[in-house]
Amino acid sequence: MKKIIGYAISIIGIAIMTIGFNKIQFGWKLLATINPNYISGIGITAIIIGIIISLRSETSGKRKNEDGKKEVPIYEGVGGKRKIIGYRKV
Numbered sequence: 001m002k003k004i005i006g007y008a009i010s011i012i013g014i015a016i017m018t019i020g021f022n023k024i025q026f027g028w029k030l031l032a033t034i035n036p037n038y039i040s041g042i043g044i045t046a047i048i049i050g051i052i053i054s055l056r057s058e059t060s061g062k063r064k065n066e067d068g069k070k071e072v073p074i075y076e077g078v079g080g081k082r083k084i085i086g087y088r089k090v
Contacts, residue, residue, distance in 0.1 A: 006054025013046025 018024050019031065020040030031039070069089040075082045 002057035003054045006050045006052070006057065008050070009053060010047050010050030013043045013048075013050055015043070016040075016046060017043025019043070 015024075017040050019026065020036050020038075020043055022036060071087040072090050073084045074086045074088055076085045077083055
C-alpha cells in the first residue's frame with residue numbers, strides 16, 4: 001500500500017513540476033504571483049519524497065511467511081547422503 005502512495009506522490013510531483021516549468025498553462029492568478037522556480041522545486045521535492053516512500057515500503061522484494069519467520073531445512077544423515085526430512089521456522 002505504501003508503494004502506491006509513493007507512486008501517487010511522485011506523479012503529483014511531476015504534474016507540479018510541469019506547471020513550474022510552464023509546460024502546462026493555467027489561468028490562475030495565484031500561479032502568476034509565485035516564482036516558477038519555487039513551484040518547480042516543490043514538484044521535484046515531491047518526486048523525491050515519493051521515491052523514498054516507495055523504496056522504504058515493507059513489501060519491497062522481501063517475502064515472509066505468515067508468522068514472519070524464515071524456514072530452514074532439517075537434514076538426516078552425514079556428508080553426501082544427507083536428505084531433507086523437514087523444515088523448521090527460525
